[in-house]
Each structure stands twice: as C-alpha cells, then as structure tokens.
Amino acid sequence: MLPGFSHVRLLGSGGFADVFLYEQNMPRRQVAVKVMLADVVTEHVRQMFQVEANLMAQLSSHPGILTVYQASISADGRPYLVMELCSSQLAGRYRVERIPVAEVLRVGVQIGSAVETAHRSGVLHRDIKPSNILTTVYGHPVLSDFGIASSLGTVESTEVVGMSIPWSAPEVLLDETAGTVTSEVWSLAATIYTLLAGRSPFEVLDGANGSSELIGRITRARLPGMDRDDVPASLMSVLARAMSRDPGKRQQSVLELVRDLQRVEAELGLVTTQADVAMDDWALASIGDPGDRTIVRAVSPRAPGVPGTRRRRRAVDGAPVPVESVASPISSTAARTASRTRLLAVGLVVVALAVIGLGATATILAIQGGDRDLPRVANVEAALDGTTVVFSWDDPGLAAGDSYQVVLADGRETFQRSAEFAAAAAPGDRVCITVRVAREGRLGPASDEKCAEVSGG
Secondary structure, eight states: OOEEEEEEEEEEEEEEEEEEEEEEEETTEEEEEEEEEEGGHHHHHHHHHHHHHHHHHTTTTTTTTTOOEEEOOTTOEEEEEEEOOBOHHHHHHHSOOOOOHHHHHHHHHHHHHHHHHHHHHHHOOOOOOOGGGGOOSSSSSEEEOTOOOOEEOOOOTTOOOOOOOOGGHHHTTTTTOOOOHHHHHHHHHHHHHOOOOOSTTTEEESSSSHHHHHHHHHHHOOOOOOOOOSSSSHHHHHHHHHHHHGGGGSSSSSHHHHHHHHHHHHHHHHHOOOOOOOOOOOOOEEEEEEEGGGGEEEEOOTTTTTHHHHHHTTOOGOOOOOEEEEEOOOOOHHHHHHHHHHSSTTTTTOOEOOOOOOOOOOOHHHHHHHHHOOOOOOEEEEEEEEEEEEOOOOEEEEEETOOOEEEETSSBBEEEEESSSEOOEEEEEOOEEEEEETTTTOOOOOOOOEEOOOOOO
C-alpha cells in the first residue's frame, strides 16, 4: 500500500518494475504508479530509478514527455514513481492496423520535439521505440521511460546499457558508442518507419528475427522498402538519410529531422505540426501576459557545459526552417499550464517562433506567396512601452481556426490569435514586423512592414 493512494489493478510488468493503476486520494485522480520489483532492488538500481525520477520531473513540463507527479520509497523499501495515466495503445496499433501517414508525421514531430528538448538539457534517452510512446487522454503522444537515459557529456562507449535491438543504431549495437545525438536520430527514424510499416525496419516477415539476425541486418544498414503506396518518396528519403550507416550522413540533430518531417507535411498539404522546443538561446515566449500579448525577449546564455551548438542550424538543401513552439525554460509551471490548456480550451494558440531560410522549395514558396482569397492585415500600428515595442492591428476578418503569422525582420515568426504582438528590445534597436492571416496551411498577403525604434538609453 502507498500512503495517499488506493490500489485499483496491475497495468503491466517489465524487467525492473511493475506499473499499477492507483487512485490518488487528494487531489482525486487516477494515476499510474511504477514500482520497482523487490528482487531487483539493489543500490545501483535504486540510483538508476532516482535518476529517472529526477530526469522525468525536470523534463515533464514538456507536452511531449510523460508527466511525473511525485517519487518516493514504499514501506517495503521499493522506490516508486507516480505518473500521468496514459495509454500504450500506439505500441499495439501498428501491428494490427495501418496508421495514417499524417498521424505518424504528427507523432514524429511531437516526439522529436521532446527528444530535442531532452538533448538541449544534456540528456540522451537511449531507448526510443514505439512502446515508449504513450498517449494522453487527449490523444497527445508523450515519451516515457528515461530509465537508461544518460548525460550527453558523460556517456562512455564502454558503459553497459540496456537496449532495444530493432530500434538501435548500428554503432550502438557494435559497441562503438553507448549513445549519441545521431544515434537517437536513427532510433526516432526507425520508430517512425515502424509505425508506418507495421514492423520494425529490419524485421523480415515469416523470417528469422532473432537478435543476431537483426543485428546483422541493421549493421549493414540497407533500409528495405515499404509496402505502402501512400508513403511519399520524400518521406522515405528523409528516413533513409536518418538511418544512414555513417552517423555523419544523418541529420545532425533531432530538430533537423523534425524540420524534414514538417517539410513532408507541407508537401502533402497538411497543417504543419508545431515543434515544441525551448529556444532559450535567443528568445522565449511569455504566455498569459496581460492583454494576451506575445512577447519576444532576449534570454541569458546557457550555463557552461550544457550542449547548445545545434540550436541555430541553417536550412537544409535550401528549404526553410519550419515553425518551432517556444516553451519558457524559466517557468516550467507556466509552460505546463500553457500546454495543457491548449488541449482543453478551443482557440488558445501556443506561441511559435521560427527561423525562415532562404531559397524555399516551390511548395513552400507557393504557401508563403500570399493567398489573395484570405484577408489582408492593413493597419499595423506600433507604440512604445518602455523598451518594449507593442504592435497592434484590427481584425481583418478571422474565421474559426485562423491565426496570424507575425514575422520579424530577422526571420523569427510567431503564429497567434491575438491582434497584438510585443517585442522587447534594447535602447537604439529598430524592430520591424509584417503580419499575415494563416488558414489551413495557407498564408494570406503580407501587411506593409511596420517598424518602430526604441529610444537610446
């Protein structure tokens, strides 16, 4: 028995822990409780469990990472985690039904955003696979099980770790490394392939699929085709690159893979899935400020020793960098509130920032060129509030589901419902924006550029 909780039933068992359905007494809600098995509890395992609890608690403000409510030790000395109750149905669905391409792309972008966020916090997951992607009650995919996660700065090639062979990169299986950013690019791509194909990438139907057979196929890295005529060649090309035998030929960050997936969404005419990535190197969004403003402001540099060199990547192959949602690293409570509210309240739009690259593909250019059937914002005004420039405009006639695309002169952009945008600037800075109406993946004609200059100090 756990104090403050009422046992309901067993949900599942693993090699190290059982997962139970409990009802929390106050506040009253159903939760999943992961309890270590008594016969495996050693000091080392207890330390691993504590690491998992701390990592998930630090990262779970992200909407794509399973929320941890608390962690403690039971009366019989077994550590346990109290977590958000989610479904594991995705792990079983791909075996029995064909999951739509649009849904798989959405899951890939959202889980990729979670992995990228973990990387920016200095953490490798090291066990990305379909069974570690759960689904919230609102249908949002979340990444779970950081039990073998490790710091980016401390992973050693000789370190013994658990692994899931079908989704592990060749260099991991060959003990060349215990894990890198590019090996996680491989694992995420292998997971996406699995959801599309109904099997892991190197699994042979009605063939030998033991560990040695799988390892042999994976280390040769000849990605087989897929028996689906609705999967575009561009998506297969993205996955093939991410699963290259040579890590240097893969996308060099998970965010780069996410951008490739977003470009496929645009090619298919789908609404681009936003990537929830905390962009704390140059900007953050303040959500819920008075007047429902979107405020963009500078942030202090990342602490020494935490990886950050992959944040400002140029566009790949001349294509633009798609939208990335921004979650404030300063206030995890605000970020969590925003992400949950987004699922519950119709019309609330999470702020998004992006860097727009040059030389867009024809598909993206067509979208950005301006659909004359959409209304045009024609009267952007600017006012100063100290060193903050506040832009505002009249509603030109938004329909349900529409939003505004606000683009700054330096290429950053925001999608929002509010007809007001605020940008913090230093004395002497000149801030310029253009505004368009966004509807179902289309963009209307741009407003005239509006600029304002902050007075010198």
